[in-house]
Amino acid sequence: MAGWYSLQPTTVIAQLATRISGLRETECEARLVTQGKNNIPRKQPPSAFIFFLRQFQDVFIVMLLAAAAISFFLGEWIDAISVAVIVMVNAVIGFIQEYKAQKTLDEL
Incomplete structure (x- = not known):
């Protein structure tokens, strides 16, 4: 798949199942429960x-x-x-x- 930046906005919105104004509050809470927080895991540095x-x-x-x-x-x-x-x-x-x-x- 091409990078998200090269897609049309309507295509991105459809693929992410969202709206142009963003997710509704209930959808945010549901996705938080199913997908978890949007955090990048950090690698533990050596001692x-x-x-x-x-x-x-x-x-x-x-x-x-x-x-x-x-x-x-x-x-x-x-x-x-x-x-x-x-x-x-x-x-x-x-x-x-x-x-x-x-x-x-x-x-x-």
């Missing part, structure tokens, strides 16, 4: 924990974590801690940015 875990999906971040683990097992404590702290700071900053962006998007 904050999932947002945080997404920060570690990048291959470069995984390589840095592997380098930190290797440094830790080789006894290079300062290097391991430095890399781990940098990765965590990056993850926190990325999480904050993504979480705020999602909240802003939800408000729209």
Whole structure:
């Protein structure tokens, strides 16, 4: 079927079983009971924990974590801690940015 915008008004009125001035009050109530409210279902956004875990999906971040683990097992404590702290700071900053962006998007 073609888009509603391309049909003649009389065709649309006939297909929707309405009138040019709209539905009568009784018809509105009947359709509300049979068809429900005219709401678009919202998709549940991921939890904050999932947002945080997404920060570690990048291959470069995984390589840095592997380098930190290797440094830790080789006894290079300062290097391991430095890399781990940098990765965590990056993850926190990325999480904050993504979480705020999602909240802003939800408000729209």
